[in-house]
Amino acid sequence: MSKNTVAILCGGGPAPGMNGVISGVTIAARNNGWDVIGVYEGFSHLAKGEKKVTSLTVDDVSKIHLQGGSIIHTARFNPTKNEEHLKTAINTLRELGVTHLVTIGGDDTAYSASTVASYAKKNMGINFSVVHVPKTIDNDLPLPEGVPTFGFETARQVGADIATNILEDAKTAQRWFLGIAMGRTAGHLPLGIGKSSAAQVTIIPEDFTEAKVHLSTVVDIIVGSVIKRLADGKGFGLAVVAEGIIEKIPEEDLSAVEGLERDEHGHIRYAEINFGELLKKAATKRLAELGIKMNFVTKDIGYETRCASPNAFDIEYTRDLGYSAVEFLKNGGADAIITVVNGEAKPLPFSEMLDPVTKKTAVRFVNVNSVKYKIARAMMTLLTAEDFKAGKVEKLAAVTNLSVDEFTKQFNK
Numbered sequence: 450m451s452k453n454t455v456a457i458l459c460g461g462g463p464a465p466g467m468n469g470v471i472s473g474v475t476i477a478a479r480n481n482g483w484d485v486i487g488v489y490e491g492f493s494h495l496a497k498g499e500k501k502v503t504s505l506t507v508d509d510v511s512k513i514h515l516q517g518g519s520i521i522h523t524a525r526f527n528p529t530k531n532e533e534h535l536k537t538a539i540n541t542l543r544e545l546g547v548t549h550l551v552t553i554g555g556d557d558t559a560y561s562a563s564t565v566a567s568y569a570k571k572n573m574g575i576n577f578s579v580v581h582v583p584k585t586i587d588n589d590l591p592l593p594e595g596v597p598t599f600g601f602e603t604a605r606q607v608g609a610d611i612a613t614n615i616l617e618d619a620k621t622a623q624r625w626f627l628g629i630a631m632g633r634t635a636g637h638l639p640l641g642i643g644k645s646s647a648a649q650v651t652i653i654p655e656d657f658t659e660a661k662v663h664l665s666t667v668v669d670i671i672v673g674s675v676i677k678r679l680a681d682g683k684g685f686g687l688a689v690v691a692e693g694i695i696e697k698i699p700e701e702d703l704s705a706v707e708g709l710e711r712d713e714h715g716h717i718r719y720a721e722i723n724f725g726e727l728l729k730k731a732a733t734k735r736l737a738e739l740g741i742k743m744n745f746v747t748k749d750i751g752y753e754t755r756c757a758s759p760n761a762f763d764i765e766y767t768r769d770l771g772y773s774a775v776e777f778l779k780n781g782g783a784d785a786i787i788t789v790v791n792g793e794a795k796p797l798p799f800s801e802m803l804d805p806v807t808k809k810t811a812v813r814f815v816n817v818n819s820v821k822y823k824i825a826r827a828m829m830t831l832l833t834a835e836d837f838k839a840g841k842v843e844k845l846a847a848v849t850n851l852s853v854d855e856f857t858k859q860f861n862k
Contacts, residue, residue, distance in 0.1 A: 453481075455549040455775065456502070456542060458488035458495075459523035460558030464584040464600030465607075465759040466767035467553055468513040468520055473771020474551050475510045481779055486545060491554075492561060493526035495541045496534035502545065514764050517756040519553075527557060529564045539569045542577065549778045550579045551771075556590065556810040559583065559786060563799040566784055578783040580774045580796070582767075586754055588637035591802065591811045593790050599770060602762045604631075604754035605641035611750050612646035612687060619685040624744040625675060626687045627732070629725045631751040633693035635814045640825055642750060643689035649830040650674040651689040654697060655815040655822075664702040667694060668731045673832035673860055675736065675743055679848045684743075686830070692751070695724045703727075725749060740850035769794075837861045 455478045457471055475485045485505040488494070494501040503521070513520055528534040542550065542565075552562040559581045569575040583590045586604035588597050608630060615626045628648070630639035636653025643651030652670055671688045678686050700717055710718040725747030736743050759767065766789065773794035774787045785796035802810050815822055836845060837857050846856035 452484060452546070453478075453548045454484040454486065454546045455551060455778070456486050456488050456545065456547040457505070457521065457551045457553070458491050459519045459521060460491040460552060460554035460561065461523060461525060461585070462555075463518055463523060463755040464586050464598075465517055465603035465755070465757050466599040466763040467518065467523070467584065468510075468516050469759060469764050469767030470551075470553050470582050470584075470599070470771040470774075471505070471520060472510040472514045473768040473773075474775055475505045475771075476507055477772040477775035479507050481775070483549075483775075484546070486547070487521035490522050490524035491526050491558070492528040492534075492538050492565075493524040495538040496526065496528045496531075498537050498541050500541060500545060514768055515758060517758045523554070525557070527561055529561055535565065535568055536573070539565060539573060539575060539577075543575055547577065550577050551582065551774050551778075552579065553582045553584055555583065555585045559799065559802065559810065563784060578778050578781075580777055580782065580784075581786045581799075582770050582774055583786055583788070586638055587632055587635060588641075589635035589813050591813045592788050592797075593795070596788055596790055597766075599763055599767045600755075600759070601638065601641075602766075603757055603760045604638060605645060606760055607754045607757045608638065608642035608750050609645035611748075611753060612642050612648055612689060615746075615748055616646060616648065616687040619687055619746075622744075623684045624746060625685060627671070627725050627728050627745055627747045628687060628689045629692050629728075629747065629749050629751075630689055631754070632691040633696065634812050636691045636693070637813075637815055638754075639689050639691040640815055640822070643687075644821075644825040644828065646687070646689075647828070648689045649678060649686035651825065651829065652694060653691045653815060654693050655817050657697065660697070661699045662694070662697045664698050664727075664731060665735075667698070668728065668735050669860065669862075670831070671728070671732050672735050672739070674830045675732075675741070676739075676845055676848050676860075677830050677832060677836065679741070680844045689750075690724070690728065692724060695719055695722060695727075723747075741848065832860055834861070 478485045486502045489501045528538045562579045566579040585598045586600045588601040632638045710721040729745045784799045788795045846853045
């Protein structure tokens, strides 16, 4: 092949800034005389031998960095699960004249890109230079300390705006909201939303060292915050809870949930549970047992954040990533994840990022020893050891129908 052609594709769920990466890649590649094609819906069409692509020019992408979503869409399709799909995807790319491939996505897409490159070279004698641009609003990829995944900053801003608005609603109507925020494994996004909106309490998986956490424990954290607020004369508030908390709750705690769906092996389908409603019912019941009537409203904070128009940070960041990806490829680089650290492009080899057993990248959890986390916790309305000292605990117990001793026994854990 005499001419370089770079293909761009997106995998996984949306994140603000995907179009910024597409823009950065296209402009950098075209400035170097390369052809650029956008592949629709990730690997899904390539694996079927379908050339569902579009040529991209500088004019085509000159303004797309301002838009949410992806102009070439995205899809959760893994070509590595079927060898014929893998071969077909590689042959389709070759027929399209592709010499370089830029993938935009999470760890599944990174693994697919890595496998496409290695299989093509080892088994088919085809050389693709591949670079992956990591994205997830969860911010849980193991990038260098302090480097966010693109889309996170915008998602946090949009989520915080939503949370701020519903907290004002809570104040006006004198009630509590339960905001269930995206964040299955790590709690970066829920914590960022809760801290930025001044939610009364935020609960994330990293709050617990145990593998499993009883539903009653989660509920009592929320109930304790409600009681502490009532003792201070405030009958409203917002609790932000990471959606991933539900996967830490033992099955026996959920067995009483009506209409609970199970798979063919009898395991609970966690994705089918309305976690917000579950918490609402449990918290309402717990408070009623304490002689407190409280109105809760649930709100999922998730899909609104994924395709929002990127903020200035993510616009600049993603265009830098796209441009840096092409510079890396132009200089002979391949098989790496591209990041930008302290203003400099830093490629991280696939071999160092992907676990050979799980085929996934390691999860970057919230650092519970960090200043950010400690400050977030300090600003929450939580029951602490200080609240159970004489002169303070009496005021809290008076909100309930419990004696001081019984209140201390139930909540000082």
